Amino acid sequence: MKINNVKTLITQTKKLHLICNMTFAMFAAGSIYAQAPSTSAGPQESMRVSLYQLNAGGTTTLADGNLTNYDDSYSNEVGDDALKMNNFGENFAILRSAYKLAIEQRRKIYDVDTTFFSMWNMQQRNYRLIITTYNLEHPGLQGFFVDSYLNTSTPLALNSQNLIDFSVTSAAAGSYAAERFKIVFRNPTLTPLATLFSGFNGRLNGSKIDLQWNVNNEVAMREYVLERSLDRINFSSLYHAAAANTGASRSYSSADADYFKGDNFYRVKAVGLAGDVQYSSILKINGGGQTQEILVYPNPVSDKKVNILITAVNSGKYQLNLYNSAGSRIVLPSMQVTAGQNSQTIELPATLATGIYRLKITSPENVSVVKTINVL
Secondary structure (H helix, E strand, C coil): CCCCCHHHHHHHHHHHHHHHHHHHHHHHHCCCCCCCCCCCCCCCEEEEEEEEEECCCCCEEEEEEEEEEECCCCCCCCCCCEECCCCCCCEEEEEECCEEEEEEEECCCCCEEEEEEEEECCCCCEEEEEEEEECCCCCCCEEEEEECCCCEEEEECCCCEEEEEEECCCCCHHHHCCCCEEEEEECCCCCCCCCCEEEEEEEEECCEEEEEEEECCCCCEEEEEEEEECCCCCCEEEEEEECCCCCCCEEEEEEECCCCCCEEEEEEEEEECCCCEEECCCEEEECCCCCCEEEEECCCECCCEEEEEEEECCCEEEEEEEECCCCCEEEEEEEEECCEEEEEEEECCCCCCCEEEEEEEECCCCCEEEEEEEEC
16 A cells, blocks of 8 residues: 555544444454453353444444453453453543453352442443343342442343443543443352441430431342331331332431430431441430330239339320230230339230230330340
């Protein structure tokens, strides 16, 4: 090929570079399936990510791609991997230890791992990622595509094709941030949740109690349940908040307008997509006024009579139920109490056998306290 001037040289170089990189993108994206020889038993495990320009008519144009091969003979350190060649157009690479890779050789994922991506030279337009996974379905393993700009976490099928559409606009820097995307793998059956809560606080604010909790590394969470208790033991739910799954730090808040004038105990239950549960610390906030207290005496009970002293915050009817060791319930007379201190003697059934029983006392707000008594 004869080059007559510098301009022609630049043009021809750009064309050659584009051809090489598009061929390499197709190679990494799977048009030419690339993998190193596997030494592990079972089918080859891999993940290829293809970046497409999404056109107005619904058609797509391949822009770039990358590939990860998984095998226990590989190392998670950068070594036998293929470095990313810089395209004149859009670039979408795997980011590992400050290296940008087109093809990565990595150990199989059984418990936890993260694939970070880096993109650059993006245009103001719509794009589509096609994430194709092969044989990554290890027992209990889950994968989530995390978008730090939209604060979303999308579950991925681990032996199928996944489509992710996104847009880049000049008005939102986060939309074209280089490290906008990552894929998080975790296995709740093998790796329990790391400490999720970074803070939980609340205060009495006029006619309500304001509560706020902060979380870190929020991935694969379903919801948060704010719970309240009067005795620090038996909790009931007050508020449900869907998890945003930002993959980073986030704050949630709620208010309790029906708090009690005494001590209120709060905690937050975090529920993962796999059903795993983690609790925050317990927060005690006094709503002003008296603290509810329940006493049962004497104990042991010697004459089938038991005294119940309730220091109530609100007036209402308290339900009393007695349970034996087999779980059978005996309904006792209820107590009608007023705000303040109330005392009542309850006669147990004359035929009640001696033994250990659980006395469940339920307030009008459906909050229960359980006392263990010994009937002689």
